[in-house]
Amino acid sequence: LAKTTQPISMDSYEGQEVNITCSHNNIATNDYITWYQQFPSQGPRFIIQGYKTKVTNEVASLFIPADRKSSTLSLPRVSLSDTAVYYCLVGSDTGRRALTFGSGTRLQVQP
Protein backbone atom coordinates (compact mmCIF):
# COMPACT_ATOMS: atom_id res chain seq x y z
CA LEU A 1 0.00 0.00 0.00
CA ALA A 2 1.24 3.43 -0.86
CA LYS A 3 1.74 5.43 2.34
CA THR A 4 0.98 9.13 2.17
CA THR A 5 2.41 12.06 4.14
CA GLN A 6 0.73 15.47 4.40
CA PRO A 7 1.25 18.56 6.55
CA ILE A 8 -0.84 18.38 9.70
CA SER A 9 -2.30 21.85 9.34
CA MET A 10 -2.29 25.00 7.21
CA ASP A 11 -3.66 28.50 7.65
CA SER A 12 -4.83 30.86 4.95
CA TYR A 13 -6.96 33.96 4.37
CA GLU A 14 -10.02 34.36 2.25
CA GLY A 15 -9.27 34.97 -1.41
CA GLN A 16 -5.84 33.35 -1.34
CA GLU A 17 -4.75 30.30 -3.29
CA VAL A 18 -3.93 27.29 -1.11
CA ASN A 19 -1.62 24.47 -2.14
CA ILE A 20 -1.55 21.26 -0.11
CA THR A 21 1.15 18.74 -0.95
CA CYS A 22 1.01 14.98 -0.39
CA SER A 23 4.06 12.72 -0.55
CA HIS A 24 3.64 9.14 -1.77
CA ASN A 25 7.11 7.83 -2.49
CA ASN A 26 6.11 4.19 -3.04
CA ILE A 27 3.19 4.82 -5.38
CA ALA A 28 2.56 1.89 -7.72
CA THR A 29 2.16 2.02 -11.48
CA ASN A 30 -1.58 1.40 -11.33
CA ASP A 31 -2.30 3.80 -8.46
CA TYR A 32 -4.43 6.90 -8.84
CA ILE A 33 -4.29 9.91 -6.52
CA THR A 34 -7.56 11.10 -5.04
CA TRP A 35 -8.30 14.00 -2.70
CA TYR A 36 -11.19 14.21 -0.29
CA GLN A 37 -12.60 17.00 1.87
CA GLN A 38 -14.17 16.44 5.28
CA PHE A 39 -16.26 18.84 7.34
CA PRO A 40 -16.97 18.21 11.04
CA SER A 41 -19.59 15.53 11.71
CA GLN A 42 -19.68 14.49 8.04
CA GLY A 43 -18.11 11.78 5.95
CA PRO A 44 -15.36 12.74 3.50
CA ARG A 45 -16.40 14.03 0.09
CA PHE A 46 -14.59 13.52 -3.21
CA ILE A 47 -12.81 16.59 -4.62
CA ILE A 48 -10.56 15.50 -7.48
CA GLN A 49 -8.64 12.55 -8.87
CA GLY A 50 -5.67 12.22 -11.22
CA TYR A 51 -3.00 9.87 -12.54
CA LYS A 52 -0.35 12.20 -13.95
CA THR A 53 0.30 15.81 -15.02
CA LYS A 54 -2.58 18.17 -14.23
CA VAL A 55 -6.27 17.76 -13.62
CA THR A 56 -8.71 20.62 -13.10
CA ASN A 57 -12.38 20.71 -12.19
CA GLU A 58 -14.76 23.38 -10.99
CA VAL A 59 -13.42 23.41 -7.43
CA ALA A 60 -9.71 22.49 -7.54
CA SER A 61 -6.64 21.55 -9.53
CA LEU A 62 -4.35 18.61 -8.98
CA PHE A 63 -0.71 18.76 -10.01
CA ILE A 64 1.28 15.54 -10.33
CA PRO A 65 4.96 15.60 -11.35
CA ALA A 66 6.43 13.11 -13.78
CA ASP A 67 7.83 10.81 -11.07
CA ARG A 68 4.40 10.77 -9.34
CA LYS A 69 6.03 10.62 -5.90
CA SER A 70 4.02 13.61 -4.74
CA SER A 71 0.93 15.57 -5.67
CA THR A 72 -0.38 19.04 -4.91
CA LEU A 73 -3.99 20.00 -4.41
CA SER A 74 -4.59 23.62 -5.36
CA LEU A 75 -7.66 25.49 -4.11
CA PRO A 76 -8.08 28.85 -5.88
CA ARG A 77 -9.39 31.84 -3.92
CA VAL A 78 -10.44 30.00 -0.77
CA SER A 79 -13.40 31.10 1.32
CA LEU A 80 -14.35 30.46 4.94
CA SER A 81 -16.40 27.47 3.78
CA ASP A 82 -13.22 25.75 2.60
CA THR A 83 -12.17 25.29 6.23
CA ALA A 84 -11.99 21.51 6.49
CA VAL A 85 -9.66 18.52 6.63
CA TYR A 86 -8.21 17.42 3.30
CA TYR A 87 -7.09 13.85 2.68
CA CYS A 88 -4.84 12.43 0.00
CA LEU A 89 -5.60 8.83 -0.97
CA VAL A 90 -3.47 6.64 -3.22
CA GLY A 91 -4.76 3.37 -4.58
CA SER A 92 -5.89 1.36 -7.59
CA ASP A 93 -8.71 -0.80 -8.78
CA THR A 94 -6.58 -3.87 -9.46
CA GLY A 95 -7.15 -6.80 -7.19
CA ARG A 96 -8.57 -6.37 -3.74
CA ARG A 97 -8.74 -2.73 -2.83
CA ALA A 98 -7.53 -1.75 0.62
CA LEU A 99 -7.84 2.01 0.34
CA THR A 100 -6.05 3.65 3.22
CA PHE A 101 -6.25 7.33 4.11
CA GLY A 102 -3.43 9.38 5.54
CA SER A 103 -3.85 11.63 8.54
CA GLY A 104 -5.04 14.58 6.51
CA THR A 105 -4.33 18.32 6.48
CA ARG A 106 -6.50 20.63 8.56
CA LEU A 107 -7.00 23.87 6.60
CA GLN A 108 -8.16 26.91 8.53
CA VAL A 109 -9.31 29.88 6.44
CA GLN A 110 -9.43 33.23 8.23
CA PRO A 111 -11.47 36.26 7.16
Added chain:
Amino acid sequence: NAGVTQTPKFQVLKTGQSMTLQCAQDMNHEYMSWYRQDPGMGLRLIHYSVGAGITDQGEVPNGYNVSRSTTEDFPLRLLSAAPSQTSVYFCASSSGTGVLLPLHFGNGTRLTVT
Protein backbone atom coordinates in the same frame (compact mmCIF):
# COMPACT_ATOMS: atom_id res chain seq x y z
CA ASN B 1 -31.46 7.60 -4.25
CA ALA B 2 -30.28 7.72 -0.62
CA GLY B 3 -26.60 6.90 -1.26
CA VAL B 4 -24.89 5.34 1.78
CA THR B 5 -27.05 5.07 4.89
CA GLN B 6 -25.63 4.33 8.32
CA THR B 7 -27.64 3.46 11.41
CA PRO B 8 -27.71 4.31 14.21
CA LYS B 9 -26.26 7.84 14.26
CA PHE B 10 -25.32 7.60 17.93
CA GLN B 11 -24.81 4.64 20.26
CA VAL B 12 -23.63 4.16 23.84
CA LEU B 13 -22.50 0.72 24.93
CA LYS B 14 -21.17 -0.74 28.12
CA THR B 15 -17.91 -2.67 28.06
CA GLY B 16 -18.52 -6.23 26.95
CA GLN B 17 -21.76 -5.57 25.11
CA SER B 18 -22.15 -6.46 21.47
CA MET B 19 -23.84 -4.58 18.68
CA THR B 20 -24.06 -4.24 14.93
CA LEU B 21 -23.53 -1.03 13.00
CA GLN B 22 -25.61 -1.06 9.86
CA CYS B 23 -24.54 0.20 6.44
CA ALA B 24 -26.65 0.09 3.30
CA GLN B 25 -26.11 1.55 -0.16
CA ASP B 26 -28.58 1.77 -3.04
CA MET B 27 -26.08 2.47 -5.84
CA ASN B 28 -25.30 -1.18 -6.66
CA HIS B 29 -21.67 -0.61 -5.67
CA GLU B 30 -19.40 -3.61 -5.51
CA TYR B 31 -16.87 -2.14 -3.08
CA MET B 32 -17.80 -1.35 0.53
CA SER B 33 -15.63 -0.56 3.51
CA TRP B 34 -15.62 0.49 7.16
CA TYR B 35 -13.37 3.15 8.66
CA ARG B 36 -12.95 4.45 12.17
CA GLN B 37 -11.94 7.99 12.97
CA ASP B 38 -10.61 8.97 16.36
CA PRO B 39 -10.39 12.60 17.55
CA GLY B 40 -7.78 14.55 15.62
CA MET B 41 -6.84 11.56 13.53
CA GLY B 42 -7.45 10.40 10.02
CA LEU B 43 -9.52 7.47 8.84
CA ARG B 44 -8.25 3.97 9.52
CA LEU B 45 -9.57 1.06 7.49
CA ILE B 46 -11.20 -1.72 9.51
CA HIS B 47 -12.59 -4.15 6.93
CA TYR B 48 -13.54 -4.01 3.30
CA SER B 49 -15.40 -6.04 0.69
CA VAL B 50 -15.01 -6.15 -3.08
CA GLY B 51 -18.31 -7.94 -3.61
CA ALA B 52 -20.99 -10.11 -2.03
CA GLY B 53 -19.43 -13.03 -0.18
CA ILE B 54 -15.93 -11.49 -0.15
CA THR B 55 -14.43 -9.64 2.79
CA ASP B 56 -10.91 -8.79 3.88
CA GLN B 57 -9.12 -7.12 6.75
CA GLY B 58 -7.88 -3.58 6.72
CA GLU B 59 -5.45 -1.79 8.98
CA VAL B 60 -7.28 -2.23 12.32
CA PRO B 61 -9.55 -5.31 12.14
CA ASN B 62 -9.20 -6.65 15.68
CA GLY B 63 -12.43 -6.67 17.66
CA TYR B 64 -14.63 -6.31 14.58
CA ASN B 65 -16.38 -8.76 12.28
CA VAL B 66 -18.07 -8.18 8.94
CA SER B 67 -20.10 -10.12 6.42
CA ARG B 68 -21.39 -9.32 2.94
CA SER B 69 -24.37 -11.48 2.11
CA THR B 70 -25.87 -8.94 -0.32
CA THR B 71 -24.48 -6.21 -2.54
CA GLU B 72 -26.44 -3.57 -0.63
CA ASP B 73 -25.53 -4.29 3.00
CA PHE B 74 -22.24 -4.42 4.89
CA PRO B 75 -22.81 -4.62 8.65
CA LEU B 76 -19.99 -4.18 11.16
CA ARG B 77 -20.20 -6.25 14.34
CA LEU B 78 -18.56 -5.48 17.64
CA LEU B 79 -18.49 -8.76 19.52
CA SER B 80 -17.41 -7.46 22.94
CA ALA B 81 -17.16 -3.69 23.05
CA ALA B 82 -14.14 -2.07 24.69
CA PRO B 83 -13.51 1.60 25.58
CA SER B 84 -10.76 1.64 22.91
CA GLN B 85 -13.51 1.21 20.32
CA THR B 86 -15.02 4.58 21.18
CA SER B 87 -14.86 6.35 17.84
CA VAL B 88 -16.80 7.61 14.86
CA TYR B 89 -17.39 4.89 12.29
CA PHE B 90 -17.82 5.62 8.60
CA CYS B 91 -19.03 3.27 5.91
CA ALA B 92 -18.06 3.92 2.29
CA SER B 93 -18.81 2.38 -1.09
CA SER B 94 -17.68 2.70 -4.68
CA SER B 95 -18.33 1.05 -8.00
CA GLY B 96 -15.73 -1.43 -9.16
CA THR B 97 -14.34 -0.80 -12.62
CA GLY B 98 -10.89 -0.49 -14.13
CA VAL B 99 -10.58 3.07 -12.86
CA LEU B 100 -10.59 3.92 -9.18
CA LEU B 101 -13.93 5.63 -8.66
CA PRO B 102 -14.66 7.98 -5.75
CA LEU B 103 -15.70 6.60 -2.40
CA HIS B 104 -19.18 7.61 -1.25
CA PHE B 105 -19.35 7.97 2.51
CA GLY B 106 -22.21 7.76 4.97
CA ASN B 107 -22.59 10.37 7.71
CA GLY B 108 -21.12 8.16 10.38
CA THR B 109 -22.07 6.44 13.62
CA ARG B 110 -20.70 7.97 16.80
CA LEU B 111 -20.03 5.16 19.27
CA THR B 112 -19.17 5.58 22.94
CA VAL B 113 -18.13 2.60 25.04
CA THR B 114 -18.18 3.16 28.80
